[in-house]
Amino acid sequence: MxxxxxxxxxxxxxxxxxxxxxxxxxxxxxxxxxxxxxxxxxxxxxxxxxxxxxxxxxxxxxxxxxxxxxxxxxxxxxxxxxxxxxxxxxxxxxxxxxxxxxxxxxxxxxxxxxxxGGDLLGAYCLSEPQGGSDAAALTTRATRDGDDYVVSGTKAWITHAGHADFYNVFCRTGGPGPRGISCLLADARTPGLEPQAPERLMGLRSSAPAQVAFDDARVPADRLVGAEGQGFAIAMAALDGGRLGIAACAVGLAQAALDYAVAYARERRQFGAPIIDHQGLGFLLADMATQVSAARALYLSAARLRDAGRPYATQAAQAKLFATDAAMRVTTDAVQVLGGYGYSADHPVERYMREAKVLQIVEGTNQIQRLVISRALARG
CATH class of the missing domain: 1.10.540.10 (Acyl-CoA dehydrogenase/oxidase, N-terminal domain)
Structure with a gap:
């Protein structure tokens, strides 16, 4: 299409x-x-x-x-x-x-x-094994020692772990809560920065995340990004844009599933006609196409707010929520359109369905997006 x-x-x-x-x-x-x-x-x-x-x-x-x-x-x-x-x-x-x-x-x-330019690949180390959604409660600690920060702790679900050239490390330099968090820019060659084995995933296997352990890793103090205690604000500002990136990913994946399902339904014949001519399948495809178009419109609307310099955090959460839920529905329905063939690895829609699931989780689960949106409604 x-x-x-x-x-x-x-x-x-x-x-x-x-x-x-x-x-x-x-x-x-x-x-x-x-x-x-x-x-x-x-x-x-x-x-x-x-x-x-x-x-x-x-x-x-x-x-x-x-x-x-x-x-x-x-x-x-x-x-x-x-x-x-x-x-x-x-x-x-x-x-x-x-x-x-x-x-x-x-x-x-x-x-x-x-x-x-792509010569240096980056990673974003916010989540931890015990507190993915509760980022303000992170426990990785950085202690100032002369001209360095000494970092200890473990980050989890880090995309590009083991492949990145630099790591944004969100760590605790002060007391509890978001005001005690800072951001350090760590070089991948930092002694004590140890990427672990990749996670075994149901999808996105070519870019599987991993934990990153910090064992008294010494990061130069001039690699502090912003001021001490500013890390949580930096992380949240970055995530607003990142959520729109994931929304766009979801729309692209859903579009691919829709295109494949439509092409298949035009060629596959049952009861003397292409299956797309049967109302049950045609209506299913119509709903899929509508979901994709609506998700695209939502992320573009939020992006235009960002480009205009206007607040867009709530709209980014809405776009991420809707687009990733839509991708899950559309890819699942694409498998259904292909029937038994949709469940076969000989067709890509089964991979699309497996991949769609992770988009409802990364850059803040969709439950977190609902929390962001509902709190905005409560503020008025």
């Missing part, structure tokens, strides 16, 4: 055309094999970096492309429609560049061209 897009400039259309060409050439042919083997596609991310797709929403003076968020998110959507793990990796990397871009010192910002 052709997606009709209203884009702000001709340059934006050219960018999406470039993304589509790259995705068809570099992503689609490799996705199934890399997922089956659990192989991390670092070379693909370097290719996207050289094409300028890893720094799209950041200013040109620091190596970015100064693209509106609504354009960047549509790039993410296109990538996800060919290979979700790559789109999620781009979204996480973009999220990982945010602390330095928005709060970093002049010295730290010198790293941005390599970050945004």
């Amino acid at each position: 052709t997606v009709e897009r209203l884009l702000p400039t001709d340059d934006a259309r050219d960018l999406l055309d470039l993304t589509t060409e790259l995705a068809d050439r570099e992503l689609a042919p490799k996705a199934a094999d890399c997922e089956a083997r659990g192989e991390f596609p670092r070379d693909v991310l370097r290719t996207l970096g050289r094409a300028g797709l890893l720094g799209l929403p950041y200013p040109e003076e620091c190596g970015g492309a100064a693209q509106p968020y609504e354009v960047y998110l549509q790039v993410i959507e296109i990538l996800a429609s060919r290979w979700l793990a790559i789109a999620e990796a781009v979204s996480v990397h973009t999220l990982s560049c945010f602390p330095v871009a928005a709060y970093g010192s002049e010295q730290q910002r010198k790293l941005l061209p390599d970050m945004l």
Whole structure:
């Protein structure tokens, strides 16, 4: 199905055309094999970096492309429609560049061209084994010792663990609660920073997260991002944009499932006609298409608020909630359209369904999104 897009400039259309060409050439042919083997596609991310797709929403003076968020998110959507793990990796990397871009010192910002160009891959270390959703209760601690912070603790579910070149480490430098949290920019070669074995996942196997252990890891004090005690605010600001990235991932994945199901339903014949002509299947596909279009409209609306400099945290939570729930429904229904073949690994829809589930969990579970939205309603 052709997606009709209203884009702000001709340059934006050219960018999406470039993304589509790259995705068809570099992503689609490799996705199934890399997922089956659990192989991390670092070379693909370097290719996207050289094409300028890893720094799209950041200013040109620091190596970015100064693209509106609504354009960047549509790039993410296109990538996800060919290979979700790559789109999620781009979204996480973009999220990982945010602390330095928005709060970093002049010295730290010198790293941005390599970050945004893809030479340095980032990871975002917020979640912990005992407190994924309760980020303000994190226990990883950093103690000042001369010119260093000594970091001890464990982070969990870290995308790019073991592959990243830099880690944003949210750790406790003060007392309990969010005001005691700071952000450190740790080099991957830091002694005592130890990525663990990748998690065994039902989907996204080519980009499986892992725990990262910090055993008295010494991070130079000049790698403190922002001020001490500012880490929680940095983390939450980054997550607002990150949630829109996941919403765009969900829409791309759902679009891929819809397109595959429609193509199959046009070709598959039962009772003397293509199954798409049978009302039961036709109505199911119509509902799937409506869910995809509604989810796309919701994330684009939130992105336009962000681009206009207006508050968008609640709208980001709504977009992430709706789009990822929609992706779960659409991919499940795509399996149903294919019947027994949908349950076979010979068709990609079973992988799409497995992958959709994680999107309801990452960047804040959908229960957390409902909490964010309901609290906004209570404030009025």
